[in-house]
Amino acid sequence: MTTVAVKPATMGQALGRALRDAMADDPTVHVMGEDVGTLGGVFRVTDGLAAEFGDDRCTDTPLAEAGILGTAVGMAMYGLRPVVEMQFDAFAYPAFEQLISHVARMRNRTKGAMPMPLTIRVPYGGGIGGVEHHSDSSEAYYMATPGLHVVTPATVADAYGLLRAAIASDDPVVFLEPKRLYWSKAEWNPDTPETVEPIGRAVVRRTGRSASLITYGPSVPVCLEAAEAARAEGWDLEVVDLRSLVPFDDETVAASVRRTGRAVVVHEASSFGGPGGEIAARITERCFHHLEAPVLRVAGLDIPYPPPMLERHHLPGVDRILDAVARLQWEARS
Amino acid sequence: MTVMEQRGAYRPAPPPAWQLRTDPEPLLPDAAPYRVLGTEAAASADPQLLLRLHAELVRGRRYNTQATALTKQGRLAVYPSSTGQEACEIGAALALEERDWLFPSYRDTLAAVARGLDPVRALTLLRGDWHTGYDPREHRIAPLCTPLATQLPHAVGLAHAARLKGDDVVALAMVGDGGTSEGDFHEALNFAAVWRAPVVFLVQNNGFAISVPLAKQTAAPSLAHKAVGYGMPGRLVDGNDAVAVHQVLSEAVRHAREGGGPTLVEAVTYRLEAHTNADDATRYRQDDEVEAWRDHDPVLLVERELTARGLLDEDRAATVRENAEAMAADLRERMNQDPELDPMDLFTHVYAEQTSQLREQAAQLRAELDAETESDGAGR
Ligand SMILES: Cc1ncc(C[n+]2csc(CCOP(=O)(O)OP(=O)(O)O)c2C)c(N)n1
Numbered sequence: 022m023t024t025v026a027v028k029p030a031t032m033g034q035a036l037g038r039a040l041r042d043a044m045a046d047d048p049t050v051h052v053m054g055e056d057v058g059t060l061g062g063v064f065r066v067t068d069g070l071a072a073e074f075g076d077d078r079c080t081d082t083p084l085a086e087a088g089i090l091g092t093a094v095g096m097a098m099y100g101l102r103p104v105v106e107m108q109f110d111a112f113a114y115p116a117f118e119q120l121i122s123h124v125a126r127m128r129n130r131t132k133g134a135m136p137m138p139l140t141i142r143v144p145y146g147g148g149i150g151g152v153e154h155h156s157d158s159s160e161a162y163y164m165a166t167p168g169l170h171v172v173t174p175a176t177v178a179d180a181y182g183l184l185r186a187a188i189a190s191d192d193p194v195v196f197l198e199p200k201r202l203y204w205s206k207a208e209w210n211p212d213t214p215e216t217v218e219p220i221g222r223a224v225v226r227r228t229g230r231s232a233s234l235i236t237y238g239p240s241v242p243v244c245l246e247a248a249e250a251a252r253a254e255g256w257d258l259e260v261v262d263l264r265s266l267v268p269f270d271d272e273t274v275a276a277s278v279r280r281t282g283r284a285v286v287v288h289e290a291s292s293f294g295g296p297g298g299e300i301a302a303r304i305t306e307r308c309f310h311h312l313e314a315p316v317l318r319v320a321g322l323d324i325p326y327p328p329p330m331l332e333r334h335h336l337p338g339v340d341r342i343l344d345a346v347a348r349l350q351w352e353a354r355s
Numbered sequence: 356m357t358v359m360e361q362r363g364a365y366r367p368a369p370p371p372a373w374q375l376r377t378d379p380e381p382l383l384p385d386a387a388p389y390r391v392l393g394t395e396a397a398a399s400a401d402p403q404l405l406l407r408l409h410a411e412l413v414r415g416r417r418y419n420t421q422a423t424a425l426t427k428q429g430r431l432a433v434y435p436s437s438t439g440q441e442a443c444e445i446g447a448a449l450a451l452e453e454r455d456w457l458f459p460s461y462r463d464t465l466a467a468v469a470r471g472l473d474p475v476r477a478l479t480l481l482r483g484d485w486h487t488g489y490d491p492r493e494h495r496i497a498p499l500c501t502p503l504a505t506q507l508p509h510a511v512g513l514a515h516a517a518r519l520k521g522d523d524v525v526a527l528a529m530v531g532d533g534g535t536s537e538g539d540f541h542e543a544l545n546f547a548a549v550w551r552a553p554v555v556f557l558v559q560n561n562g563f564a565i566s567v568p569l570a571k572q573t574a575a576p577s578l579a580h581k582a583v584g585y586g587m588p589g590r591l592v593d594g595n596d597a598v599a600v601h602q603v604l605s606e607a608v609r610h611a612r613e614g615g616g617p618t619l620v621e622a623v624t625y626r627l628e629a630h631t632n633a634d635d636a637t638r639y640r641q642d643d644e645v646e647a648w649r650d651h652d653p654v655l656l657v658e659r660e661l662t663a664r665g666l667l668d669e670d671r672a673a674t675v676r677e678n679a680e681a682m683a684a685d686l687r688e689r690m691n692q693d694p695e696l697d698p699m700d701l702f703t704h705v706y707a708e709q710t711s712q713l714r715e716q717a718a719q720l721r722a723e724l725d726a727e728t729e730s731d732g733a734g735r
Contacts, residue, residue: 128704129486
């Protein structure tokens, strides 16, 4: 095997590499979706897979999301491990019935006799100037459905490791790919890609003492930037990257908040009925006596995703995070 | 010469995309449902097959009346009877080989039982002790499906996967007339045709979707006509004629197994009972319509043929009835026992490994159960 030196790789490339390696290691892994074959997907994540594995393993399907996911269910019933690509967040909605009524509960319906080892890749979130229906953060819908795992990477290395773990999982995994991080780069060696701990472990991306930013996916880099900026104001912020929304790593989150005594949950999805409410409640239940201030949320506005020229007002940015941190004062000491 | 001057002479060849597919295979269904019983063709029906179908139909009818009786005793939450439709259920199920798969809807318990599924395990969904009471892989029967038409794409995916693996497995997917209006019906047929998947779709057109008659469901000339748009053959069959159903289904299964791709079969039949025991059919249909169909009862049709050919004497008929009675007695007795349930199973089959959230909730329920047992003990 030739060694490829460490060089900058994008998250999109790492995801593609994860698919390729999974297909090479396990002949039951099949990739399917709209334009995933010849074109390599609209984000080119599946580039080269059809050429390498043939179009029976990397299949351009008819244009029908319920059909894609529904046939993938049948394929999984027969022992395959389908990896389904939904072209964009809002175009996964036609497949929701299959997802919720069958994918999520087939194991349960059959008392464990029929697991659903399939992965549903969904490019999600905003920040790339997409037109209507191309920027939704749909994670709350998935989180609300028992039986699904919901994960989202924030780094190039995690993109590879989490996707390999998702494909290897005997349960269905909704794999949310932060669209605007597809082109983010890191030094990464595809010959020695890192695996991740089992799905469900959060990771502390930056340690700090004065407050915890609890976040995931596209908001992780924003929070890291906010943490740097906050230093000027004397705040030493910890940043926790959840990586997995279901299962939820209560342990890592609670340990962080107990250390810092303050927490802000940051995500792009709308605030009302969004993931932040659940996370804030879990933190409060576990850390009430350690909290110096209420758990705050910095999230997308409670509006349908706005047109691209206005999206910067919707997306949580550094300033809003810093404002929230300031509201944590309550005589806070750094 | 200007473009305008060229106009008269300008006759471009149509672009290639304009060329329509003209397969030799006929896709359109015949104008009337295919029948065997009561026609001259019946004379050539195999006596063994007739006897087998008869025994299964009588057993199926008895199963339906027994299950309906169990709802009255509160043993089943609900039962969607297939009385009047037994020929579809049984004619279709018997057209499958053991390695084939059945994808039933909630109404298709009889098809599952005809494949050898334990009658009690076929009823757990409706009794309420667990959604699916069997391992789908054991008999190659997918879970009875409650949302309409959603099992159809599963059948396509499974058949496609089997073919990719080199197995000559066929999937039979069953749906009602109302279910054909769902988007999943369309997507499943389209995928199946594009992939040439070895699938047979069987629509049991029993006239009604709960209360809504077919005329309010579709404007298509027949449901079998829908096949044409997908590029697969559509077949129309008398759904009360078990021999005809068996023949048409066997042919479609063979066609699929040999690589010919999917077929859409519409079996025209009638739901003699209400939608379920919880429904009041007098609100939407007339008694004389029901009576007309009773005359075309699937059990009668086979019995008439057997009797005419001297194949069914009173002894034989009595044996068939006794066997059906024995099945009903066994079903009654076993359904009258309370199923043993372990509430902790609620947490066992959500994920391969329990999440910490589920472990916490399981511990809480365990404590609640222990407290119940203790207080029961104290009360005694
Ligand atoms: C997606 C969906 N919508 C509504 C229902 C409620 N429902 C149950 S059965 C039924 C009528 C189905 O009619 P048909 O497809 O003709 O099948 P039949 O019951 O006559 O066998 C309806 C509306 C359902 N089960 N699934």
